[in-house]
Amino acid sequence: MNQPAARGGTNATWALVITGAAGFMAALDNLVVTTALPSIREDLGGKLADLEWTVNAYTLTFAVLLMFGAALGDRFGRRRLFVGGLSVFTAASAAAALAPGINTLIAARAVQGVGAAIMMPLALTLLTAAVPAARRGAALGIFSAVTGIAVAAGPLVGGSLTEHISWEWIFWLNVPIGLLLLPLARTRLKESYAPNARIDVPGTLLISGGLFGIVYALVNANAEGWTSPLVLGGLIVGPLLIAGFVRHGIRRPDSMLPMRLFKDRTFAGINAASLLMFLGMFGSIFLLSQFMQGVAGYSPTEAGLRMLPWTAMPLLVAPFAGILSDRIGGRPVVTAGLALQAVGLALFAMAVEPGVSYTALLPALIVSGIGMALYFAPATSLVMSSVRPAEQGIASGANSALREVGGALGVAILGAVFSARGGYESPQVFVDGTVPALWIGSAVVGLAALTALAMPGRRARGRTTTVRKSAARDTAAEEKRETVAV
Numbered sequence: 001m002n003q004p005a006a007r008g009g010t011n012a013t014w015a016l017v018i019t020g021a022a023g024f025m026a027a028l029d030n031l032v033v034t035t036a037l038p039s040i041r042e043d044l045g046g047k048l049a050d051l052e053w054t055v056n057a058y059t060l061t062f063a064v065l066l067m068f069g070a071a072l073g074d075r076f077g078r079r080r081l082f083v084g085g086l087s088v089f090t091a092a093s094a095a096a097a098l099a100p101g102i103n104t105l106i107a108a109r110a111v112q113g114v115g116a117a118i119m120m121p122l123a124l125t126l127l128t129a130a131v132p133a134a135r136r137g138a139a140l141g142i143f144s145a146v147t148g149i150a151v152a153a154g155p156l157v158g159g160s161l162t163e164h165i166s167w168e169w170i171f172w173l174n175v176p177i178g179l180l181l182l183p184l185a186r187t188r189l190k191e192s193y194a195p196n197a198r199i200d201v202p203g204t205l206l207i208s209g210g211l212f213g214i215v216y217a218l219v220n221a222n223a224e225g226w227t228s229p230l231v232l233g234g235l236i237v238g239p240l241l242i243a244g245f246v247r248h249g250i251r252r253p254d255s256m257l258p259m260r261l262f263k264d265r266t267f268a269g270i271n272a273a274s275l276l277m278f279l280g281m282f283g284s285i286f287l288l289s290q291f292m293q294g295v296a297g298y299s300p301t302e303a304g305l306r307m308l309p310w311t312a313m314p315l316l317v318a319p320f321a322g323i324l325s326d327r328i329g330g331r332p333v334v335t336a337g338l339a340l341q342a343v344g345l346a347l348f349a350m351a352v353e354p355g356v357s358y359t360a361l362l363p364a365l366i367v368s369g370i371g372m373a374l375y376f377a378p379a380t381s382l383v384m385s386s387v388r389p390a391e392q393g394i395a396s397g398a399n400s401a402l403r404e405v406g407g408a409l410g411v412a413i414l415g416a417v418f419s420a421r422g423g424y425e426s427p428q429v430f431v432d433g434t435v436p437a438l439w440i441g442s443a444v445v446g447l448a449a450l451t452a453l454a455m456p457g458r459r460a461r462g463r464t465t466t467v468r469k470s471a472a473r474d475t476a477a478e479e480k481r482e483t484v485a486v
Helices: 002-031 034-044 048-076 078-097 102-130 131-166 174-188 203-223 229-251 261-262 264-295 301-305 313-328 330-351 358-385 389-421 425-452 460-486
Strands: none
Touching: 002 048, 002 078, 002 102, 002 174, 002 229, 002 261, 034 048, 034 102, 034 131, 034 174, 034 229, 034 264, 034 301, 048 102, 048 203, 048 264, 048 389, 078 174, 102 174, 102 389, 131 301, 131 313, 203 229, 203 389, 229 261, 229 301, 261 264, 261 389, 261 460, 264 301, 264 330, 264 358, 264 425, 313 330, 313 358, 330 358, 358 389, 389 425
8 A cells, every 4th residue: 555655655755856867957058057167168269149149048048948849748758758858958068068160059059959949848837747645735846946056056056066076067957967877767757648639840949049039130230230130130120020920910810820819918927037037137247247357356256155135036036925925916926026126236337347346346236136046036937827727737837938038139139138238348448338237237127117007907807817717717618519419
């Protein structure tokens, strides 16, 4: 009698260990490269656009293929595709570490993003299936905490490895972990499928081409000229393809991102706010991590440590943000978090200058960290509560994808502002480009706060949920009457 339960508990533990480790690697690679950028530039050469693509090649492929990767797992086997994604991610990490030039590194980072896009959503699905319902909340909480630690530790891990070994080890780190996880995933995870799973190839091609066109144009505009054929083509064709993706989502209810979800004001509002939040925050981190080394004069490890008041603050504040959200609702907490993040970026814009002390930067770091912490947990809750239970997987994937898209656009847009106003010639020239970019980042996150403020409050959402449940019951009753009549 006790043996099956024990075996079930063992399976759940193995699932948590395997998926947690995989999630840690994928989340770590979002920010681990930021503190290594100056060393990569010194070793491999390259312009600002190359550094932007070193970050964006990963985030962009991760974003646009995330929901497609989940659909592939549903169709062909979640464990099989998880193992495949993990294999691709591990091999691409080794290729990035061995890259002889900046273009090879960018290509390897893009392949890393493909592997992560397949691996990450299926990790959550496999974990959910392996853990009994009574312990599922705790397991998902541990998984989220692990990925949160990875994001917080990214700049520090990247800085420490770069300084004490070499920048290549930010990628070599993934290889032994991946090789250890592969046999465990094959033997310890159970295979599962989703009935009638459909793969939206047209939608994936439309959104991939559209986002690539826009990001390419923004990254290369200053170097090639805003009126050059490729840049102008990206600025024209990219939005047209994204418009086609929206039309595709309206016409096909089974598309990778059904546009009917955006009829809900909460779902539309929190996703717009998330995209804007990551645009302002990720683009700012891209520049500030280089500022800490190139202008403030810190070593890679020192720069990573000094970023912790910002990146690690969610680990301390997020639990209290969740409790506060339960008491007063998610909208005011998210709005306050975004407002504080906007204030933090404005404080950075006022403080950065050649020779600035860390004490002068500390208020901006702390305010930004508290703002980010107040945003994360309630934002996820708002996404999940704004859709029906059957659509929560799609909703979660859409929100994760839009965050990554926001990060890629942030690096591209703020990088374009930096390139137009500054450069790497001297600390003062770097600051001349960074300050206006930070002001724009602050304004974008401030717009995210206003967007969140426009969402319906708890009472209005409660009425909407009641109406939605009532309509669902009426529909079910009608179908039952029709079945009886037949």
